[in-house]
Amino acid sequence: MLFPSLILFITLLIREVISDPNMEELEGTWSSKSNTVFTGPGFYDPVDELLIEPDLPGISYSFTKDGHYEEALYRVEGNPKNHSCPVASITYQHGTYEILSNGSVVLTPIAVDGRQLLSDPCNSDDPTKSKYTRYVQPTYFKAYRVYVNNYHGRYALEIYQFDGSKMQPLYLAYKPPLMLPTTALNPTDQNSETDSSLNEKRQRIKRSLENQYRTNAVKQVYNENFDKYWWISVGCLGLASTYFFIFMK
Ligand SMILES: *[C@@H]1O[C@H](CO)[C@@H](O)[C@H](O)[C@H]1NC(C)=O
Numbered sequence: 001m002l003f004p005s006l007i008l009f010i011t012l013l014i015r016e017v018i019s020d021p022n023m024e025e026l027e028g029t030w031s032s033k034s035n036t037v038f039t040g041p042g043f044y045d046p047v048d049e050l051l052i053e054p055d056l057p058g059i060s061y062s063f064t065k066d067g068h069y070e071e072a073l074y075r076v077e078g079n080p081k082n083h084s085c086p087v088a089s090i091t092y093q094h095g096t097y098e099i100l101s102n103g104s105v106v107l108t109p110i111a112v113d114g115r116q117l118l119s120d121p122c123n124s125d126d127p128t129k130s131k132y133t134r135y136v137q138p139t140y141f142k143a144y145r146v147y148v149n150n151y152h153g154r155y156a157l158e159i160y161q162f163d164g165s166k167m168q169p170l171y172l173a174y175k176p177p178l179m180l181p182t183t184a185l186n187p188t189d190q191n192s193e194t195d196s197s198l199n200e201k202r203q204r205i206k207r208s209l210e211n212q213y214r215t216n217a218v219k220q221v222y223n224e225n226f227d228k229y230w231w232i233s234v235g236c237l238g239l240a241s242t243y244f245f246i247f248m249k
């Protein structure tokens with residue numbers, strides 16, 4: 001009876017080490033095809049509370065394997081009535097996420113930290129000005145799927161939104177993810193801030209950035225020549241992990 005108990009022991013050990021296989025799978029920075037939008041310090045500067053406009057529209061999500069997420073969206077929507085009147089928005093949010101037992105995902109933002117820059121030239125008093133506001137939008141994904149894209153040999157993330165519609169596919173860009181600190185960046189209310197407390201806050205965020213975000217993000221490099229080899233090894237890994245999961249059930 002030594003063998004079964006050894007297996008049990010190893011299984012328990014592995015379960016201890018590997019937290020949640022679904023979160024491990026989601027871990028990373030995912031970016032849409034334009035490859036211009038990434039979460040992290042290149043998109044939002046929390047010290048000066050600046051949103052930085054990417055070159056082209058796109059979206060990016062980052063997830064850590066311990067339940068934090070960050071969202072970076074640069075969206076431009078055409079106005080069908082008047083093509084010279086598109087509505088553009090840049091949105092930053094971060095917070096925690098949870099994968100429910102039925103596979104849905106709930107994103108809960110840190111309310112004080114979300115920001116949006118909205119440009120709607122035909123519906124504002126001063127068309128040259130964008131509107132900068134706080135932004136809080138809890139988000140619900142009905143389902144998601146991580147798979148290897150056959151054509152590029154890249155990890156892809158497919159998200160089904162709350163209404164079941166498919167979001168544009170996202171591709172793995174960094175793992176571990178490229179993110180700002182996952183704790184609240186702006187814990188005080190801006191209205192009640194004096195200049196000195198604002199300065200203090202900036203110093204604090206700066207320090208926390210210097211300490212925390214010495215980033216350990218690793219860029220995922222896709223070399224065409226290695227694609228095939230890489231794909232085959234992923235195939236093997238896939239088999240290995242399938243075996244692994246059957247084994248764990
Ligand atoms: C479209 O919007 C521009 C800018 O506000 C305006 O000058 C133009 O008259 C509008 N065109 C139409 C067809 O409404």
Ligand SMILES: *[C@@H]1O[C@H](CO)[C@@H](O)[C@H](O)[C@H]1NC(C)=O
Pocket residue numbers: 100102103104142143
């Ligand atoms: C998953 O569960 C949540 C909470 O009970 C529910 O709101 C959601 O509709 C469920 N999702 C699916 C795809 O059934």
